[in-house]
Amino acid sequence: MTSSAAAVGIVALLVVPFTLTATAIASDPPPVVSREARIKDISSIEGIRDNQLVGYGIVVGLQGTGDSQQTTFPVQTLTSTLLRMGVSVPAASIRIQNLAAVFVAATLPPFAKPGTKLDITVSSAGDARSLEGGLLLMTPLYGADGKIYAQAQGPLVVGGYSVSVNGNIKQFNHPNTARVPLGAMVERGVPLELAGRKEFSLLLNDADFRSAEAMQKAINLELGRDAARVVDSRQIDLLVTNGEDIPALLAQVESVEVPIYPRAKVVVNERTGTVVIGGTVVLQPVSILHGGLAVNVVSEFQVSQPNAFSSGGTTQVVQQTRIDAQDKPVNRIELKQGATVDDLVRSLQTIGASARDVISILQAMKSAGALEAEVEVL
Incomplete structure (x- = not known):
């Protein structure tokens, strides 16, 4: 049944x-609730921003948990890597499961200079079961313009594991994603000159005209001059006087606390x-x-057998349907x-x-x- x-x-x-x-x-409306926050916590300076980097490489040193032979691009990557090192090996003759093709992601902070080290995240691009114990080989990291900004390499730190024995698999967290603390080194920084600029734009994280007006008044009060001007609900322009120390000015402005009015x-x-x-x-x-x-529809299937010694009878499946309704x-x-x-x-x-x-x-x-x-x- x-x-x-x-x-x-x-x-x-x-x-x-x-x-x-x-x-x-006639009762009074509820008061408008505001809270104090630093300008650096609720806004950013236009142009001073992070940049995303991404690269493709291979992880070696895995204990049989790498990509399988059905995934062809890791073998092709290994063949190209060996060829650049002067070793010519046909791709058809490579039969290993100790490597995995991965994508590497990193964030390039503003004002990063050559030699600055970055944390990177490594994720499997094939069917590898785990990256535990692997070593990321030198991988170039590209920006949105296609230029190389950093090089990544190092042993992986995996926050999980996957064990498979006789078809039984036990997995904890995500062993196909790992991190390499300070695993990338910046080779090229994004140029951003502060000297000589006459104006900066502060961009609110949440657009609001009242918060923008409050920020303008707080900045002008802190600096003692009309340095800030509201452009719209998100942008506030900051004027720089001749000969002013720009880093000191931005540090002073970002530390100002202003009342903000978050949206309900x-x-x-x-x-x-x-x-x-x-x-x-x-x-x-x-x-x-x-x-x-609540309506519950239950269908039961019963098998109907013909009587013993009967002629011409066949076995039939009979569906019995029951409907239960409960009104709360x-x-x-x-x-x-x-x-x-x-x-x-x-x-x-x-x-x-x-x-x-x-x-x-x-x-x-x-x-x-x-x-x-x-x-x-x-």
């Missing part, structure tokens, strides 16, 4: 905004059921009715004037709402105008 089951969940959600009385309408936001990840609600989210009076109807009672939540996010969370926990239910309720509250925040769905 075999059976199959299918469950269908139907959620009933009703969001009803309250009608405010004259007293509620609710972040929802529907894949994992994670909901993050910011503390600046404002809730309006609302009544929420939440219930659900409607739960009610009331959020009055002045309710906070903590009140909402506590109320949802009280009625036993799951993460999926919370996501549906928040989206319905946004549609009903009871949630004054931006809902971002990941």
Whole structure:
């Protein structure tokens, strides 16, 4: 006997905004919450930025956990490497599993000079089972312009392992990705001259006109002159006077603390059921009715045999279907004037709402105008 089951969940959600009385309408609006932050933590200087580097190389010294023979490009890479060293070996004659083709990634920080060492991340590009115990051979790292900016080489540090015995495999973390601390050396820096510049642009991480205005006033107050000018909600221009020490000026500006006004936001990840609600989210009076109807369809397959000594009978498979329905009672939540996010969370926990239910309720509250925040769905 075999059976199959299918469950269908139907959620009933009703969001009803309250009608405010004259007293509620006349109440003072909630104060705008701000916090202090350093300019260097909420903005960046245009042009002073990191640059991504990437390269392709091979890892050797693996204990039979490298790429298999079905992956041809590691063997081709090894053949080219040996040829550059004066050793000519036909690719068809190479039969080894102690090497793996990898991609190498690194970040080139601003003002990096030749000789500066960088951390690198190495990831397998083939079907290698583990990079544990491997050595990355010299690999050039390229920038977006196709030029070589660093060279990488060194033993790998793997944060996991993979063991296979007689078809049984035990794996911990991700053994196909490793790091080499200070494994790359910069060969070419990105030129960036500060001397002689008359203007810099500060770029806010989160565009906001009020935060930009607050930053402008704080900078001008700190420097004692009109050095900052707001261009838009993200950019603030900083003027440099003749003969001014630019590194000292930027250090002074980045250390200034300014009030910022973060945007009210609710972040929802529907894949994992994670909901993050910011503390600046404002809730309006609302009544929420939440219930659900669960329908479970179960199919059982039974085998019908003909009677003994009967003629002409055949064995048949008969499907028996049973439908079970369960209607959950409607739960009610009331959020009055002045309710906070903590009140909402506590109320949802009280009625036993799951993460999926919370996501549906928040989206319905946004549609009903009871949630004054931006809902971002990941």
